[in-house]
Amino acid sequence: xxxxxxxxxxxxxxxxxxxxxxxxxxxxxxxxxxxxxxxxxxxxxxxxxxxxxxxxxxxxxxxxxxxxxxxxxxxxxxxxxxxxxxxxxxxxxxxxxxxxxxxxxxxxxxxxxxxxxxxxxxxxxxxxxxxxxxxxxxxxxxxxxxxxxxxxxxxxxxxxxxxxxxxxxxxxxxxxxxxxxxxxxxxxxxxxxxxxxxxxxxxxxxxxxxxxx
Ligand SMILES: [Zn+2]
Numbered sequence: 001x002x003x004x005x006x007x008x009x010x011x012x013x014x015x016x017x018x019x020x021x022x023x024x025x026x027x028x029x030x031x032x033x034x035x036x037x038x039x040x041x042x043x044x045x046x047x048x049x050x051x052x053x054x055x056x057x058x059x060x061x062x063x064x065x066x067x068x069x070x071x072x073x074x075x076x077x078x079x080x081x082x083x084x085x086x087x088x089x090x091x092x093x094x095x096x097x098x099x100x101x102x103x104x105x106x107x108x109x110x111x112x113x114x115x116x117x118x119x120x121x122x123x124x125x126x127x128x129x130x131x132x133x134x135x136x137x138x139x140x141x142x143x144x145x146x147x148x149x150x151x152x153x154x155x156x157x158x159x160x161x162x163x164x165x166x167x168x169x170x171x172x173x174x175x176x177x178x179x180x181x182x183x184x185x186x187x188x189x190x191x192x193x194x195x196x197x198x199x200x201x202x203x204x205x206x207x208x209x210x211x212x213x
Pocket of ligand 1: 176
């Protein structure tokens with residue numbers, strides 16, 4: 001029995017927690033900050049530009065998602081710009097289609113596995129629709145990001161319904177539901193990442209929250 005416990009403890013000690021980063025490498029600063037916070041708490045981040053992606057790419061990505069505890073779609077200003085540029089410029093459109101296809105594939109994999117899917121915006125308004133997510137952050141790379149990454153390092157997750165922060169998109173044809181981990185002022189507006197429509201919070205959201213975002 002004692003040896004079994006010993007082996008078990010060894011096994012769990014060796015297990016590295018990994019988070020999957022979905023992003024554009026052009027948002028370097030934002031992605032680096034996420035990476036640094038994860039490294040501080042001993043969590044590995046799968047970030048495609050730093051990994052060897054063997055062909056076919058879908059298989060490498062799937063394996064990485066299978067080994068991850070959550071997926072984080074990091075929406076920085078370059079990701080938003082890429083979508084905007086694709087309206088005008090054919091070359092940018094092709095690149096953006098490629099990026100967007102991979103994001104959609106990654107969200108599908110994460111949803112299928114039942115792991116948390118975070119849409120984490122760096123103070124920008126998301127401008128492309130995300131079919132599924134269960135956690136949403138409008139801005140903030142401060143203590144909120146750190147405490148979320150720490151949770152995963154402890155083997156926890158953030159399913160819908162915890163902490164009483166979930167909101168539901170006000171549009172009947174959408175009704176997407178997600179935990180919203182950002183303050184919203186009274187009568188403040190939020191863009192729904194699933195339908196991209198804006199809806200209002202007459203009573204605000206997390207107004208008494210003291211975390212620095
Ligand atoms: Zn919506």
